Amino acid sequence: MKIRSRLLSAILILALFVSLPFAAQAAPASASPVPTQDDTNALQQQLLVSYGFLGGDVTAVNPHASYSASERTSEMVQSNLYPSWPQGLSVSAEAAVLLDAGTETVLYGKNVHEKLYPASITKMLTALLAMDCLSLTDTVTVSEQAIAQSGTSGSNAGLKAGDVISVEDALYAMMLPSANEAANAIGEKIAGTQAAFAELMNQKAASLGCTDSHFANTNGMPDSNHYTSAYDFAIIARAYFANPTLAAISNTTAWTIHVLGGNSRTIAVTGHHDFVSGARPLAGVIGGKTGYTRASERTLVTGCEINGRRLICVVLKETYPSHYTDSQNLFQYGYSNFACVNLQDPAVRQLYNDATGISSRFPGYELSENGALVMPSALITQPQLLTPVLTSENTVSFFYAGNLMGSVQLKQK
Numbered sequence: 229m230k231i232r233s234r235l236l237s238a239i240l241i242l243a244l245f246v247s248l249p250f251a252a253q254a255a256p257a258s259a260s261p262v263p264t265q266d267d268t269n270a271l272q273q274q275l276l277v278s279y280g281f282l283g284g285d286v287t288a289v290n291p292h293a294s295y296s297a298s299e300r301t302s303e304m305v306q307s308n309l310y311p312s313w314p315q316g317l318s319v320s321a322e323a324a325v326l327l328d329a330g331t332e333t334v335l336y337g338k339n340v341h342e343k344l345y346p347a348s349i350t351k352m353l354t355a356l357l358a359m360d361c362l363s364l365t366d367t368v369t370v371s372e373q374a375i376a377q378s379g380t381s382g383s384n385a386g387l388k389a390g391d392v393i394s395v396e397d398a399l400y401a402m403m404l405p406s407a408n409e410a411a412n413a414i415g416e417k418i419a420g421t422q423a424a425f426a427e428l429m430n431q432k433a434a435s436l437g438c439t440d441s442h443f444a445n446t447n448g449m450p451d452s453n454h455y456t457s458a459y460d461f462a463i464i465a466r467a468y469f470a471n472p473t474l475a476a477i478s479n480t481t482a483w484t485i486h487v488l489g490g491n492s493r494t495i496a497v498t499g500h501h502d503f504v505s506g507a508r509p510l511a512g513v514i515g516g517k518t519g520y521t522r523a524s525e526r527t528l529v530t531g532c533e534i535n536g537r538r539l540i541c542v543v544l545k546e547t548y549p550s551h552y553t554d555s556q557n558l559f560q561y562g563y564s565n566f567a568c569v570n571l572q573d574p575a576v577r578q579l580y581n582d583a584t585g586i587s588s589r590f591p592g593y594e595l596s597e598n599g600a601l602v603m604p605s606a607l608i609t610q611p612q613l614l615t616p617v618l619t620s621e622n623t624v625s626f627f628y629a630g631n632l633m634g635s636v637q638l639k640q641k
Contacts, residue, residue: 295322297547307337310629314565314604319554322545323458326558328566329466329531329538330600331634335562340459341440344544347519347527348383349461350448351402352468352478353429354411359471360432361418364396367488368413377422378408379449385410385485385497392488399474400483403517404499408447415446422446436463450523458542461529465540469514469531478515478531481505503530508552510559514538526551532559537568567608569601571636583611586624592641593622599636601626 295303297320308315316326316336323344326336334340370391378384385407387393393401393410395417401410415425422445429443440457448454456464469475481504485495500518502508512534519527526546532539539562541555570576577595581587586595607613607628614633619625625635 297550300545303338305336305338306340307334307631310631312604312607313629314561314606316561317554317557319543319558320547320550321543321554324543324554324558325458325462325541326562327459327462327466327540327542328562328602328634329469329540330568331602331632332463332466333566333602333633334459334631335539335566335602336558337459341457342544343440343455343457345448345450345454345521345524345527346456346461346544347448347450347521347524348406349517349519349527349529349542350443350446350454350456351406351411352461352474352517352529353432353443353464354414354425354446355399355402355474355477356464356468356471357418357425357428357432358395358399358414359474362395362414364394364399364473366395366417367392368395368398368410368417370409370413371416374409374412374416377412377445377449378447382408382447382449384408386495387413387485387487388491391491393485394488397483397485399477400480401485401497402447403474403478404480404483405497406500406518407497408449411446433460433464436467438463448519448521448524450521456544458544461544462540462542465529465531465542469538469540475515475531478517479504479513501528501530502549502552503555508549508556510556512559528552528555530555530559534563537563539563565605566602567605569603569608569611569634571595571597571599571601579609580611580614584614584616584626586616586638589616590618590624590638593638594641595624596637596639599623599634601634601636603628603633 300322301318301320305316323339323342325334325340328335370387370389372389375389383406385401385405387409398410398414401407415422419425419428425446426444433441438460441460442453442455444451444454482498485497487493499505501516503510503513504516512532514531514533516530526548528543528551530541539559541558543551543554581594614626614628616624616626622638623635624638626633
């Protein structure tokens with residue numbers, strides 16, 4: 229463990245000295261905004277790897293190494309290596325990320341691309357596919373196979389083989405009591421089998437930009453081929469919370485499921501997420517999902533929104549109740565140390581135009597009001613620290629030491 233931490237420290241400290249000169253030359257100097265998506269994608273990857281945030285070849289990491297909570301607390305927080313970056317707290321999670329949903333900025337990152345078991349937070353991805361493929365009023369039938377593949381000790385809603393429920397009730401069953409059989413029934417409804425549905429899960433994850441994940445089932449039961457990273461799941465959660473229906477479901481404390489047909493009855497279910505239930509107060513909570521297996525330990529996804537700023541926290545391989553206290557502390561860190569750049573203010577746009585060289589890099593163009601940009605509060609008046617990179621037609625993304633800080637559309641002067 230100590231050898232691993234020291235080796236990472238040496239690599240990342242070296243990266244601090246080699247990254248900045250490279251970043252200073254990163255922005256294209258084209259006369260007009262011409263898309264260069266492949267080049268800029270590669271550039272972003274190189275910048276993030278050079279600062280240690282991506283960790284290079286993630287396939288070389290043992291995803292299921294067993295470290296104690298005290299050992300995990302002593303592990304490096306990679307985001308703390310950024311120069312003048314607000315220093316984040318140590319957490320006992322093996323991996324943790326705090327993501328600004330508006331800009332996709334990693335505000336806090338510890339082992340964000342390490343592959344780990346997700347457990348039941350998997351159901352957020354299953355729910356996303358349900359919304360893609362089904363209507364809330366559609367019905368699903370719980371099969372014998374759906375029950376059998378739920379695990380003898382897996383969480384459930386008390387559904388039985390042959391029960392028919394609406395897709396809406398199946399989503400509440402998945403997200404509140406974390407019902408494995410409901411997730412399996414959704415997968416079978418969409419793809420016929422869990423294996424076929426898992427392929428759709430992997431396609432959906434890839435379409436969102438996930439590169440560290442592979443899913444093998446609908447519900448998160450332990451499987452060596454079922455893993456994710458804190459960063460990947462923050463991206464999945466970002467898409468989940470962007471759907472108002474799903475966000476509302478995961479922010480509900482209790483629901484009544486109506487079983488239809490011959491087995492007609494009602495089943496009252498309640499959620500497990502302490503921030504949602506209010507058992508542990510968190511200002512601005514918009515929903516989330518818990519997870520637990522012996523292999524994964526505690527996993528937790530939480531969304532929070534205060535004054536229009538939405539942050540997403542993901543912790544993987546945690547202990548109880550540290551997954552709650554660490555998440556709460558990370559939200560406090562994010563809202564206290566970072567601020568949005570006011571792109572609606574012409575004076576602010578002019579400052580960022582001039583300091584980042586937008587006008588000279590892209591003659592005839594300037595920053596528009598359309599976009600989102602976040603900065604450490606202490607650095608918000610120092611836009612010269614940012615590197616602008618053309619990431620798509622007429623859109624510039626800004627990087628600080630390789631970390632994406634947001635994107636803004638260009639407009640003609």
